[in-house]
Amino acid sequence: xxxxxxxxxxxxxxxxxxxxxxxxxxxxxxxxxxxxxxxxxxxxxxxxxxxxxxxxxxxxxxxxxxxxxxxxxxxxxxxxxxxxxxxxxxxxxxxxxxxxxxxxxxxxxxxxxxxxxxxxxxxxxxxxxxxxxxxxxxxxxxxxxxxxxxxxxxxxxxxxxxxxxxxxxxxxxxxxxxxxxxxxxxxxxxxxxxxxxxxxxxxxxxxxxxxxxxxxxxxxxxxxxxxxxxxxxxxxxxxxxxx
Numbered sequence: 298x299x300x301x302x303x304x305x306x307x308x309x310x311x312x313x314x315x316x317x318x319x320x321x322x323x324x325x326x327x328x329x330x331x332x333x334x335x336x337x338x339x340x341x342x343x344x345x346x347x348x349x350x351x352x353x354x355x356x357x358x359x360x361x362x363x364x365x366x367x368x369x370x371x372x373x374x375x376x377x378x379x380x381x382x383x384x385x386x387x388x389x390x391x392x393x394x395x396x397x398x399x400x401x402x403x404x405x406x407x408x409x410x411x412x413x414x415x416x417x418x419x420x421x422x423x424x425x426x427x428x429x430x431x432x433x434x435x436x437x438x439x440x441x442x443x444x445x446x447x448x449x450x451x452x453x454x455x456x457x458x459x460x461x462x463x464x465x466x467x468x469x470x471x472x473x474x475x476x477x478x479x480x481x482x483x484x485x486x487x488x489x490x491x492x493x494x495x496x497x498x499x500x501x502x503x504x505x506x507x508x509x510x511x512x513x514x515x516x517x518x519x520x521x522x523x524x525x526x527x528x529x530x531x532x533x534x535x536x537x538x539x540x
Contacts (some may be wrong), residue, residue, distance in 0.1 A: 303339040305392045307425055310342055311366030317474055318397035329395050329402060332475055333432045334468035340404065341392045342369070343412065343421045346385055351377060360409075362389065371404040372396075379409055388412040390421075435460050439468045479518075482510065486518050490528060490538050498535030 303326060316329035316337070326338040344364030351358040358373040358380050371391050373380055383389060390412050393404040412418065438456060446452045449469065453462045489508055493499035505515055519536060522528040531537050 303394075305339045305341040306335070306337055307341045307421065307428060308335070308337055309366040309425055310344060310362065310364045310369045312429075313337060313340060313342070313395065314367045314369055314402050316402070317478075318395070318402055320397070327395075327397070329397075330467065330471055330474060332471060333429065334436060334464070334471035335432060336463070336467045336470075337395055339392070339394050339407075341390070342371075342404070343388065343390050343418055346383060346387050346389060349380075349383075349385060351380075360389070360406075362391065369402065369404060371406045371409070373406045373409070379406075383409070383411055388415070388418060390417070435464060436468050439465055440472075443469075482514075483518055483522065486510070486515070487522065487527065487538060490536050494537060498531045498537035501534050501536060504536065 308331075312331050312333070312335070313329055316331040319328055319330050319336075321327045328336040328338040330336055342362065342364065344362040346360055347363045347368065348361035349358070355377050356374075358377050360371045360373070360380065360383070362369055362371055371393060388411070390410045391404060391406060392408040393406040396403050396405050438459065439452065442452055442455050446455065449462065449466055452465050452469070456465060486504070486508060489504060490499040493503055493507065501519075504519075505512055508515060510518070519528070522536075523530065526539060528536050528538055
């Protein structure tokens with residue numbers, strides 16, 4: 298049976314690298330599950346080259362690409378000549394399969410082209426904004442129907458004309474996977490607050506430094522802990538556990 302080639306799905310680098318790699322075996326392709334429930338196996342990204350390396354034998358090249366939402370490495374194992382005219386600072390359009398080794402999500406390059414017209418970058422940003430807006434609308438519809446159904450098949454029966462079964466599966470999978478991850482992070486932050494509290498609460502800057510969590514994400518976690526009453530602020534810049 299001929300295997301159908303996966304469509305390259307346009308994505309921001311930040312969406313890919315903040316996702317969870319889900320390995321599969323056999324004929325099923327591995328993918329990155331994003332927080333918006335998109336399953337990305339073969340992707341198309343655009344960004345600027347911020348670092349480059351090729352081995353002396355010219356049998357391998359690695360390009361580090363930044364699109365302002367994140368940074369990812371794109372690796373070339375065949376046809377290294379295809380990147381011979383690309384240099385530091387160039388804007389490139391890359392198609393390839395998402396891979397994961399040694400804790401790193403990267404892209405196995407299939408096609409790479411230098412982008413000479415900056416209008417293409419603006420167009421890509423608009424395209425992805427539309428894709429993500431539509432995905433958020435699908436997530437909302439799935440969440441609204443979750444309480445009325447007991448499994449994926451019932452969800453698909455309700456939403457099948459608007460959202461494919463694979464899309465529904467991805468959204469539900471992301472809800473479960475990232476809920477567990479979020480709960481684990483909250484527990485870690487709560488423990489760290491307790492550890493850094495020497496009487497008047499944990500210092501926010503020290504929490505940020507010790508946790509290793511990006512500031513925006515830590516702010517969101519702390520705000521939720523405050524909203525749910527798990528913590529309070531005895532004074533500005535200090536966080537204290539209720540129990």
